[in-house]
Amino acid sequence: MSKPRLLEQKFLDYKTSTGFWLYLMTDCVLFASLFATYIVLHPATAGGPTSGEIFSLPMALTETIILLTSSFTCGLALLALRQNNLKQLVIWLAVTYVLGVSFLTIELSEFAALVGDGHSWQQSAFLSGFFTLVGTHGFHIFIGLLWLLVMVAVLFKKGITLKVKRQLGLFGLFWHFLDLVWVFIFTVVYLMGVAS
Amino acid sequence: MTSRQREQRSMLIKYILGFLVSLTLTLTAYILVSGQAFSGHTLVFIIGGLALVQMLIQLVFFLHVTDESGPRFRLMSFGFMAIILVIVVAGSLWIMYHLNYNMMDMSSHEKNSLMTTERDKGF
Numbered sequence: 001m002s003k004p005r006l007l008e009q010k011f012l013d014y015k016t017s018t019g020f021w022l023y024l025m026t027d028c029v030l031f032a033s034l035f036a037t038y039i040v041l042h043p044a045t046a047g048g049p050t051s052g053e054i055f056s057l058p059m060a061l062t063e064t065i066i067l068l069t070s071s072f073t074c075g076l077a078l079l080a081l082r083q084n085n086l087k088q089l090v091i092w093l094a095v096t097y098v099l100g101v102s103f104l105t106i107e108l109s110e111f112a113a114l115v116g117d118g119h120s121w122q123q124s125a126f127l128s129g130f131f132t133l134v135g136t137h138g139f140h141i142f143i144g145l146l147w148l149l150v151m152v153a154v155l156f157k158k159g160i161t162l163k164v165k166r167q168l169g170l171f172g173l174f175w176h177f178l179d180l181v182w183v184f185i186f187t188v189v190y191l192m193g194v195a196s
Numbered sequence: 197m198t199s200r201q202r203e204q205r206s207m208l209i210k211y212i213l214g215f216l217v218s219l220t221l222t223l224t225a226y227i228l229v230s231g232q233a234f235s236g237h238t239l240v241f242i243i244g245g246l247a248l249v250q251m252l253i254q255l256v257f258f259l260h261v262t263d264e265s266g267p268r269f270r271l272m273s274f275g276f277m278a279i280i281l282v283i284v285v286a287g288s289l290w291i292m293y294h295l296n297y298n299m300m301d302m303s304s305h306e307k308n309s310l311m312t313t314e315r316d317k318g319f
Contacts, residue, residue, distance in 0.1 A: 021270050025277040032281040036288035061226050068218055075211040075258060082204055176258040180251060186222070187247035191229045195239045 013166050020170045024177050027140075031181055034133040035188060042193070044125035051126070051193030054119055056110075060190035063106050064182065070099035071179035078172045084160055093152055096175070100145050107138050130189065137185055140178050147171055214257025221250045 042051065077092035111131070114120065121131040151171060154164055225243045228234065234242060255261045261270050 018269050022273055025273045028277050029280050029284070032284045036285045039285070040288050040292045057226065057230055061222070064222055065219070068215065068222065071254075071258060072211060072215040075214075076208075079204060079207055079211070082207070173259065176254065179258070180254050183218075183222075183247055183250050183254070187225065187243055191225055191243050192240055195229045195243070 009162060013169070016166055017169060017173065020173060024173065027177070028181075031133075031136070031184075034129075034136060035184065038129035038133045038189065041125040041129040046124040046126075048124040048127060049119055051130075051189070054114060054117075055190050055193050057190060057194055059106065059110060060186055063103055064186045066099050066103045066106070067179050067182050070096045070103065071176050073099065074172055074175045078168065081160065081165060081168055086155065086160055089160070090152065090155060093148060093155075097145060097148050097152075100141060100148070104138060104141055104145070107134070107141075111135075134185060134189065137178065137181055140181075144171070144175055144178060147174070210257045210260075214253055217253050217257075218250050221246050221253070 073092050073095045077089055077096060080088035080092055114127075119127055121128045148171065151164070151168055154167075158164065225246045228239065228242060233239075255274075261274065264270050
């Protein structure tokens with residue numbers, strides 16, 4: 001590629017990732033308002049269960065470690081992308097996908113168990129806040145997994161192109177960001193919910 | 197080793213380091229809570245602090261905010277977002293705490309009659 005074309009490409013990469021970063025920051029503000037709502041409504045149990053009674057710490061820890069590991073394998077995938085190593089890239093993306101799916105499965109089974117015991121979002125303001133906050137994060141994970149599937153399909157069809165590189169870079173930002181939000185859900189909802 | 201290889205090597209080291217430190221911080225917070233090593237507010241502040249440290253670690257090692265060259269738009273927008281975040285979260289907590297505190301000694305009957313008189317005033 002000629003030098004001006006390369007510069008143009010770099011500038012495009014820079015513009016796109018900065019724009020995507022701005023989206024992530026607005027998403028942070030969305031999560032901030034959900035966190036504020038949850039913390040304020042935390043004591044409003046309306047005769048229903050308190051956070052200490054329904055949360056299982058070992059389960060939350062498992063979810064945390066799974067998501068952290070998937071964030072790490074996503075980083076390894078980005079590294080393979082830099083080396084133009086298609087085989088390693090697909091392997092690490094597949095590992096990330098499997099970890100993401102197991103995270104979502106555990107979360108949904110937790111939700112199902114709560115609803116099955118009669119502790120749905122309708123029972124108290126505290127539970128509404130909980131389901132909204134954790135559910136919004138889970139929905140982001142779901143969208144991320146769909147995105148990942150599409151990226152792998154494109155990789156199989158077209159191989160590593162400049163466009164795919166740029167898009168996978170954005171996916172990496174998104175996935176790392178979701179792990180970061182989960183750190184706070186784990187701390188504020190689960191750990192502090194059981195500690196206090 | 198070419199400069200490209202060196203860059204990729206440092207990226208790999210960053211990912212491994214970020215992963216291990218995050219894992220350690222998560223496990224520390226978990227053990228502190230399940231072992232009940234501290235009580236009440238102290239424990240809440242300690243695990244909150246651990247989460248903040250982990251955020252910084254992940255921002256640097258996973259999201260590479262410090263690798264930016266030129267105008268640091270990512271860092272600037274992050275700072276702006278952090279200000280909004282603190283205002284929203286701390287502000288809500290502050291207001292609701294005082295609201296709860298001032299309404300504390302009222303029975304539900306008293307609250308209802310207060311609201312009725314306020315409503316009759318035309319609010």
